[in-house]
Amino acid sequence: MSTIHEVATLTSKGQITLPKSIRQALGVDTGGKIAFDLRDGEVVVTRDDARHEDPAIGAFLDLLARDIEAGRNIRDLPENLARTMLEHSGRHVSLNDDFDEDVEI
DSSP: OOOOOOOOOOOTTSOOOOOHHHHHHHTOOTTOOEEEEEETTEEEEEEGGGSOSSHHHHHHHHHHHHHHHTTOOGGGSOHHHHHHHHHHTTSOOOTTSOOSSOOOO
């Protein structure tokens, strides 16, 4: 995952212009919704439609994101799970789709 570092200036009204590279990375344009989450002194910006409605799944995805950002090795996961996660990272996934492979729970 590549890193983008941008700086924005806060106006007297508390507004910023979201830098173009960040807008492109998030896939948002005029009228798009973004969400701000404060986590341990850091602000995490996401597309609002990228947030999951189920708090348990959202918390699990947040945990995975923190592990990846911390450099934990996803090779410790079962190979088919790691491969599927990499294939779907950054993509919309419909929970109603059928699975292509057997799934063990």
